[in-house]
Amino acid sequence: MPFKPVENPKCPKCGKSVYAAEERVAGGLKFHKMCFKCGMCNKLLDSTNCSEHEGELFCKVCHARKYGPKGYGFGGGAGCLSMDQGEHLTKSETEMVNHAVQETKAIAKAPEGEGCPRCGGYVYAAEQMLALGRSWHRGCFKCGECSKRLDSVNCCEGPDKDIYCKVCYGKRFGPKGYGYGQGGGALQSDISYANGEAPRTTVIDTAIIKAPAGQGCPRCGGVVYAAEQMLAKGREWHRKCFKCRDCTKTLDSVLACDGPDRDVYCKTCYGKKFGPHGYGFACGSGFLQTDGLTEEEISSFRPYYNPDTTSIKAPAGQGCPRCGGAVFAAEQQLAKGTMWHKKCFNCSDCHRPLDSVLACDGPDREIYCKACYGKKFGPKGFGYGHAPTLVSTHGESTISYPDTKPTTGFKAPKGQGCPRCGFVVYAAEQMISKNRIWHRRCFHCGECGRSLDSTNLNDGPDGDIYCRGCYGRKFGPHGVGFGMGAGTLTMA
Numbered sequence: 001m002p003f004k005p006v007e008n009p010k011c012p013k014c015g016k017s018v019y020a021a022e023e024r025v026a027g028g029l030k031f032h033k034m035c036f037k038c039g040m041c042n043k044l045l046d047s048t049n050c051s052e053h054e055g056e057l058f059c060k061v062c063h064a065r066k067y068g069p070k071g072y073g074f075g076g077g078a079g080c081l082s083m084d085q086g087e088h089l090t091k092s093e094t095e096m097v098n099h100a101v102q103e104t105k106a107i108a109k110a111p112e113g114e115g116c117p118r119c120g121g122y123v124y125a126a127e128q129m130l131a132l133g134r135s136w137h138r139g140c141f142k143c144g145e146c147s148k149r150l151d152s153v154n155c156c157e158g159p160d161k162d163i164y165c166k167v168c169y170g171k172r173f174g175p176k177g178y179g180y181g182q183g184g185g186a187l188q189s190d191i192s193y194a195n196g197e198a199p200r201t202t203v204i205d206t207a208i209i210k211a212p213a214g215q216g217c218p219r220c221g222g223v224v225y226a227a228e229q230m231l232a233k234g235r236e237w238h239r240k241c242f243k244c245r246d247c248t249k250t251l252d253s254v255l256a257c258d259g260p261d262r263d264v265y266c267k268t269c270y271g272k273k274f275g276p277h278g279y280g281f282a283c284g285s286g287f288l289q290t291d292g293l294t295e296e297e298i299s300s301f302r303p304y305y306n307p308d309t310t311s312i313k314a315p316a317g318q319g320c321p322r323c324g325g326a327v328f329a330a331e332q333q334l335a336k337g338t339m340w341h342k343k344c345f346n347c348s349d350c351h352r353p354l355d356s357v358l359a360c361d362g363p364d365r366e367i368y369c370k371a372c373y374g375k376k377f378g379p380k381g382f383g384y385g386h387a388p389t390l391v392s393t394h395g396e397s398t399i400s401y402p403d404t405k406p407t408t409g410f411k412a413p414k415g416q417g418c419p420r421c422g423f424v425v426y427a428a429e430q431m432i433s434k435n436r437i438w439h440r441r442c443f444h445c446g447e448c449g450r451s452l453d454s455t456n457l458n459d460g461p462d463g464d465i466y467c468r469g470c471y472g473r474k475f476g477p478h479g480v481g482f483g484m485g486a487g488t489l490t491m492a
Helices: 060-067 166-173 267-274 295-301 370-377 468-475
Strands: 023-026 029-032 050-053 056-059 128-131 134-137 229-232 235-238 332-335 338-341 430-433 436-439
Touching: 050 060, 056 060
Parallel strands: none
Antiparallel strands: 023 029, 050 056, 128 134, 229 235, 332 338, 430 436
């Protein structure tokens, strides 16, 4: 069945097809965007100022001039009736040159071939535009088809010695054929045909033009011309023949793989056909493939191995400390100068799998996770249950000093120990204030018991330490004004 282009509505102003991307609707008719202007003053219109009369468009002012009421009162002020019918805005046929509307003005005519190609008048330097080797008036430098103003960027010189915008040039002189309107680069067919049918394009199948043996396309044997050639391993292919032999996927220079049979494949089919095969297919990237092989072939290629290396006993003191088996390089884990199997490298108590970060070497030559190591070999005592303090796993309470004051230990000489408890203060727990050393647990306010640090510490004249509030109440100024605001004197 011959191709028949889709019928599109015609623009009432220029008579050409109107497509959805550029249509403007008024009075049930569809116009081009550039044709949607007043028929008298050529003002571009929109839906707010458009007036339609018998298939012709006008702005509201021109519509009132031509079809509005007339009568007494012309020139008498706003709101009066007018006799102006817009005759001064109408264009005569002689003012339309190649569909480009010219303004009516007196222009001195130049000798033939020397003036503006559109109006024939003299062109002065202040208004000249250059195209086709001739000078044009700035006002005449418009598209000969749609009257769009042009410049040096969007001007196209036509073979009829006129100038056009790029769109009109393509429609008038560009290639025509099947595919018009299907996107950038498609051939155009925006012309009228006598029988209403677009001409048929002759497609030549170059595969039927056979080349000498060994010189043509390796797949079809036809001659390969430069416009359609694809290269692979020094041979030329047709673009349509450059496909994977197995799955017929279209290839390019990135996807193509040259096979040992002098054919081309995609990467997947090449791997299935010529890649390594064996145990582990479909287990993820890097595993050997077995697609295309039978189970018998796979079994014949599969080597026998003993997965349990613990059954291979090593000499005493040289194998895995846990199972005694030989440890090979592919599965070894190191801890304290000994080599372990990867599956044996777990906590001796909770059997949690370990690595070089989590493993702790115990004094019994075993390995533990950090939690089990702390429970088994870590210190026990005051602070159980307050991480990261000492822990106890025997069930009984290990809090020796529930009132935070020690009752046992070494008493310090008078004036040298902790001022609060009198016991020796070691470097790991000392806090310093006014040249005196305190236990961290004793470093609190002597009045309210609030824990202190170097930022909120106040040394009292009685040798004790206080928080700021208690220091102010105990040693601060007292007098009239208690409770009357910040900074006032207190009687506390």
